Amino acid sequence: MGNHMAGHSAKANEPHIVPKRLYFAVFFALILLTWVTTGVSTIDLGRWNIFVALAIAICKASLVVLFFMHVWFSTRLTKMIVFAAIFWLLLLLFITMADLWTRGWMGVPGR
Amino acid sequence: MDSHSVVVSPHTGAPQGHAVEHHFEDADQQKDAATVGMWVFLVTEVMFFGGMFLAYFAYRQAYPAAFASASNKTVLLIGAVNTTVLICSSLTMALAVRSAALGKKNLIVLFLILTLLLGGTFLGVKAYEYHDKYVHHEIPGHNFDCEGCVDAAHTPLFFALYFGMTGLHAVHMIVGVGIILFLIVQARKGAYGPEWHTPVELFGLYWHFVDVVWIFLFPLFYLIDRSGAAK
Numbered sequence: 146m147g148n149h150m151a152g153h154s155a156k157a158n159e160p161h162i163v164p165k166r167l168y169f170a171v172f173f174a175l176i177l178l179t180w181v182t183t184g185v186s187t188i189d190l191g192r193w194n195i196f197v198a199l200a201i202a203i204c205k206a207s208l209v210v211l212f213f214m215h216v217w218f219s220t221r222l223t224k225m226i227v228f229a230a231i232f233w234l235l236l237l238l239f240i241t242m243a244d245l246w247t248r249g250w251m252g253v254p255g256r
Numbered sequence: 257m258d259s260h261s262v263v264v265s266p267h268t269g270a271p272q273g274h275a276v277e278h279h280f281e282d283a284d285q286q287k288d289a290a291t292v293g294m295w296v297f298l299v300t301e302v303m304f305f306g307g308m309f310l311a312y313f314a315y316r317q318a319y320p321a322a323f324a325s326a327s328n329k330t331v332l333l334i335g336a337v338n339t340t341v342l343i344c345s346s347l348t349m350a351l352a353v354r355s356a357a358l359g360k361k362n363l364i365v366l367f368l369i370l371t372l373l374l375g376g377t378f379l380g381v382k383a384y385e386y387h388d389k390y391v392h393h394e395i396p397g398h399n400f401d402c403e404g405c406v407d408a409a410h411t412p413l414f415f416a417l418y419f420g421m422t423g424l425h426a427v428h429m430i431v432g433v434g435i436i437l438f439l440i441v442q443a444r445k446g447a448y449g450p451e452w453h454t455p456v457e458l459f460g461l462y463w464h465f466v467d468v469v470w471i472f473l474f475p476l477f478y479l480i481d482r483s484g485a486a487k
């Protein structure tokens with residue numbers, strides 16, 4: 146995402162007239178991924194089903210955030226805020242889940 | 257989204273975009289500030305939904321069998337179609353913002369109306385699904401009776417999370433529908449043009465964010481465990 150405006154400058158906020166082509170390309174990718182993930186969910190991949198479903202969801206969400214929400218074209222400040230949101234969400238999920246997954250391993254009292 | 261009125265040209269009576277508030281250097285800086293403000297709001301929304309996602313993962317980890325069997329009570333095809341509808345509404349929203357930036361008033365109104373209709377369709381399908389759950393006694397509470405569910409003591413947890421998370425998502429959609437109606441009225445008056453269309457753009461961010469939430473709700477409630485593999 147590096148080649149854009151470092152911050153506020155005269156041209157940074159020219160309305161981002163993104164080519165219609167880009168929106169339609171993102172749209173078709175999203176529709177395709179939706180039906181791919183729907184199809185894959187009916188195939189028995191064992192414990193990998195959840196990873197495939199979430200990986201495809203992350204791809205779809207990234208497309209929406211980067212292009213529909215214009216983050217690709219945004220200032221560094223906006224990019225940092227988006228990054229911070231994702232980072233703190235992952236802290237919340239991973240630290241808590243790491244505790245829950247591993248609590249039983251050591252015979253911790255109270256579990 | 258603020259309460260300022262449209263500046264009208266003293267000569268032609270046509271809207272002249274938006275005044276720059278005295279505490280901003282220029283329109284660009286004002287728009288930067290508005291965009292950052294909207295994103296900060298969306299960060300709080302990420303945390304808001306994030307807590308519920310955490311609850312889902314924690315309980316799914318604790319009661320995998322209950323979650324696996326209860327997941328199969330949602331209808332895969334309906335979920336996939338509704339996801340498609342919501343993605344279409346995101347496309348029309350993106351095109352509405354683009355039309356505003358290009359100053360094409362009629363197209364802004366058209367794309368906003370399409371977004372409204374697609375959002376309404378999504379909510380209608382959701383209402384149908386909720387009604388289906390009601391008829392099948394799959395709403396947690398006194399009459400809860402999940403036919404064929406494994407670990408019946410813990411299946412209400414799945415449905416509580418299902419209604420809690422899709423319900424909160426639907427509330428966001430309903431709020432969005434209200435704001436779209438306002439934007440349509442304003443756009444028809446010619447309030448938005450290339451110089452100033454911040455409300456359309458910021459609402460676009462909100463609408464796409466709600467789409468992103470659904471992109472994660474769809475696999476969690478419709479997809480994983482569908483193949484019956486999870487133990």
